Amino acid sequence: MEIVLGLLAVLVVSGLVAAFIAARPRRRNTELEPPSAPPLPPSRVADAPPAPKPTKAKRPSIPSEEELARQAAEVVAEAEAVLAGAREAPVAEAEPDEVAPEAVKVRFRDRLGKARGLLAGYLGSVRSRTKIDDETWEELEEALIRADVGITATTALLDQLRAQVKAENIQTSELLVDALKDNLKKRLSIADRTLRIEPGMPNVWLFVGVNGVGKTTTIGKVGHQQVGEGRTVIMAAGDTFRAAAAEQLELWSKRVGATLVRGNEGGDPGAVVFDAVERAAARQTDLVLADTAGRLHTKVNLMEELKKVRRVADKPPGKVTEVLLVIDATTGQNGLVQAKQFTEAVEVTGVVLTKLDGTAKGGIVLAIQNDLGIPIKLVGLGETADDLIPFDPDEFIDALFA
Numbered sequence: 001m002e003i004v005l006g007l008l009a010v011l012v013v014s015g016l017v018a019a020f021i022a023a024r025p026r027r028r029n030t031e032l033e034p035p036s037a038p039p040l041p042p043s044r045v046a047d048a049p050p051a052p053k054p055t056k057a058k059r060p061s062i063p064s065e066e067e068l069a070r071q072a073a074e075v076v077a078e079a080e081a082v083l084a085g086a087r088e089a090p091v092a093e094a095e096p097d098e099v100a101p102e103a104v105k106v107r108f109r110d111r112l113g114k115a116r117g118l119l120a121g122y123l124g125s126v127r128s129r130t131k132i133d134d135e136t137w138e139e140l141e142e143a144l145i146r147a148d149v150g151i152t153a154t155t156a157l158l159d160q161l162r163a164q165v166k167a168e169n170i171q172t173s174e175l176l177v178d179a180l181k182d183n184l185k186k187r188l189s190i191a192d193r194t195l196r197i198e199p200g201m202p203n204v205w206l207f208v209g210v211n212g213v214g215k216t217t218t219i220g221k222v223g224h225q226q227v228g229e230g231r232t233v234i235m236a237a238g239d240t241f242r243a244a245a246a247e248q249l250e251l252w253s254k255r256v257g258a259t260l261v262r263g264n265e266g267g268d269p270g271a272v273v274f275d276a277v278e279r280a281a282a283r284q285t286d287l288v289l290a291d292t293a294g295r296l297h298t299k300v301n302l303m304e305e306l307k308k309v310r311r312v313a314d315k316p317p318g319k320v321t322e323v324l325l326v327i328d329a330t331t332g333q334n335g336l337v338q339a340k341q342f343t344e345a346v347e348v349t350g351v352v353l354t355k356l357d358g359t360a361k362g363g364i365v366l367a368i369q370n371d372l373g374i375p376i377k378l379v380g381l382g383e384t385a386d387d388l389i390p391f392d393p394d395e396f397i398d399a400l401f402a
Contacts, residue, residue: 109402116401118147126173141154148364153367157184157366161176188369189393206292207289207352209325214380224256231287233256234288235291273312274315324352356380357380379396
């Protein structure tokens with residue numbers, strides 16, 4: 001009996017649960033649906049308020065000119081405040097490895113590697129000898145001639161060395177080469193290498209030389225140096241025959257901050273130089289750098305024209321204080337021939353030796369000064385404007401024999 005009652009109770013409970021589950025979805029759907037509004041009575045339909053119209057989204061308003069000006073003023077004020085703060089902020093000290101490197105001075109030792117290698121090869125057999133004999137002197141003579149010292153300068157140098165070897169009892173070839181080095185320094189150190197400038201008048205520096213030695217470029221580099229020293233400069237494009245010579249000088253004048261005076265192509269070079277001197281006097285300019293046409297030293301009529309240019313440049317209010325002969329150092333003894341001809345024509349006061357860092361042998365320096373008494377005043381050791389430097393005999397010789 002108890003079993004039957006238990007089964008009935010289970011059946012009842014199961015039926016109730018099934019009925020609850022079946023009724024639950026209908027109740028949820030009923031709860032989710034909004035209740036329908038009861039219909040209004042006919043008498044109140046006319047009194048009902050109209051349904052509200054859907055509202056449109058508001059369009060953004062365009063700011064007025066006053067508003068834009070106010071916003072711009074705020075931006076400017078904010079930027080000024082930021083800049084003021086940046087200026088007042090302490091500047092952090094740079095770390096040692098962040099310090100900008102100083103400009104490196106151009107050194108002969110760094111730029112004369114080719115010339116030093118040639119001379120070292122010539123003197124190698126001399127240094128290898130254990131004593132000084134006739135063959136030693138012959139090899140030393142050959143080395144100097146191969147180095148472009150020239151016959152005249154070599155003969156004078158060896159005569160002096162023989163006397164020194166006898167007087168000081170020098171017995172080894174190594175000491176002989178050391179004596180040669182000291183002798184070269186003494187011979188080169190006797191000349192005055194300053195570039196002359198007389199105050200109170202326009203100083204004219206004439207640049208002469210044959211075609212292709214780098215006259216116009218040298219004028220640009222000299223102008224760069226002089227402007228850097230605080231002098232005012234006018235460049236005179238006296239080379240009216242070479243195509244684009246004036247344009248090249250114009251580029252240099254703009255680069256270094258100098259004034260350019262030029263004439264018509266194929267015109268009178270003397271007239272260009274005269275105009276430059278007149279303008280220099282009117283503007284109280286310190287220096288006139290005058291370019292001249294590159295001319296062959298064997299052409300008599302062209303050398304006569306160069307004499308005329310010098311005479312014109314030397315008339316008041318100007319004065320020629322330097323006549324600088326530009327020589328390509330790689331031409332060797334041919335440069336010595338050029339120097340002789342130009343000295344006779346225009347009284348050269350100094351030499352600018354270009355391309356000394358190339359395949360030049362170096363001995364031409366001694367040959368020019370020994371044979372003609374003309375000092376080397378400037379040398380070119382590279383392509384940049386700062387690579388044209390004053391000639392230092394001691395540094396030059398040390399670089400060759402290092």
